[in-house]
Amino acid sequence: MTSTTDGRAGAPPHAESLSLRLPDGDGGTAEYRPSAAPAVPSSGRPPRSRRCIAAAHVAADPLAGNAPGAPARPDWEATLAFRHHLWDTGLGVADAMDTAQRGMGLDWAATAELIRRTGAEARTRGADLVCGAGTDQLDPAGAHGLDAVVRAYTEQLETVQEAGAQPVVMASRALAARADGPGDYAEVYRRVLAQASQPVVLHWLGTAFDPSLAGYWGADDPAEAMEHVAALIAEHADRIDGIKVSLLDAGLEVRLRRMLPEGVLLYTGDDFNYPDLILGDEEGHSHALLGVFAAIAPAAAEAVRALDGGDTDRYRSLLEPTVPLARHLFSAPTFHYKTGIAFLAWLNGHQPGFTMVGGAQSARDVPHLCTAFRLADRAGVLTDPELAVARLRSLLDVAGVGR
Secondary structure (H helix, E strand, C coil), X not given: CCECCCCEECCCCCHHHHCEEEECCCCCEEEECCCCCCECCCCCCCCCCCCEEEECCCCECCCCCCCCCCCCCECHHHHHHHHHHHHHHCCEEEECCHHHCECCCECHHHHHHHHHHHHHHHHHHCCCEEEEECXXXXXXXXXXXXXXXXXXXXXXXXXXHHCCCEEEECCCHHHHHHCCCHHHHHHHHHHHHCCCCCCEEEEEECCCCCHHHCCHHHCCCHXXXXXXXXXXXXXXXXXXXXXXXXXXXXXXXXXXXXXXXXXXXXXXXXXXXXXXXXXXXXXXXXXXXXXXXXXXXXXXHHHHHHHHCCCHHHHHHHHHHHHHHHHHHCCCCHHHHHHHHHHXXXXXXXXXXXXXXXXXXXXXXXXXXXXXHHXXXXXXXXXXXXXXXXXXXXHHHHHCCCC
């Protein structure tokens, strides 16, 4: 297969036969023909200069009940195979995070099973795995005290540690509903961190991802909350590997990055501005723990491997074309980005059907998904254009969109 200088393969075979009609945004349809080609990684080795982790989604069992409010029934074979796909590219895996629909369809029973199963798979290959520990077995609307929040965190932390994964201490809706100020957050996190068997990753999830987390860390303004976060990390730096920041504000992320103690990492969760944040500046750089990396895994891994060797031109040529796709997938309402991640996994053959727990495949409309298809093509992350076109056509047929 031929490739261009930026590491992309040549045009897909039989490109003219792949034409299909997509919504044009004006109430009609227009012909679209895939033209870009997938990025081709040079190897599956993990990047060296940055720790790069993709947050993975969950494929639903199409033969089981996965209606809104029903217990989640994952397709375990497809779900675990997707994690091996991410590891094969050289990326680490973040499991049981918000990308896996924590608090949006994936209940704690299914989450605990997911952590155990993925942990077992990671051990077979010595793979990089982090898993979310939260409090979502509690009803956020319930009258829970801080002790109940700590007990819920403890149960989940133990599950993650027993699975052999590094814990990510996720933001807690129950804590956000109960905490009276920064002191309550400091008390809960102190007690939770004391039980960790290894340094953990903290998680700051902004309101674009979860509106119920408004005021987290004890301040409505994230810039003010940053002072509380930095103080917490400084006090417990020996128990904290890093913090994942998902505020979609590059300036705030860089500010916090410069406030961290030596040895504590900043993992960007900014799915809008990740190329510049990972590249960094003369004062440092961010590592990556990103939902969008699951959708662009081969390109992302190869881009950061290029950065390992100082080839910033190739890094940018591979990663920057993925930004329009990422910004579309994470457009408002941002918390429905999981639908686009699952959609692209289906187009690329990583699961048999476009199904999600909680029926979340219906959270984005057909025009949104068709735009995601176009942008994925332009970014070079459709690994099999013929399969992607065939699958999209089947969706368009069901939706009543003519070819």
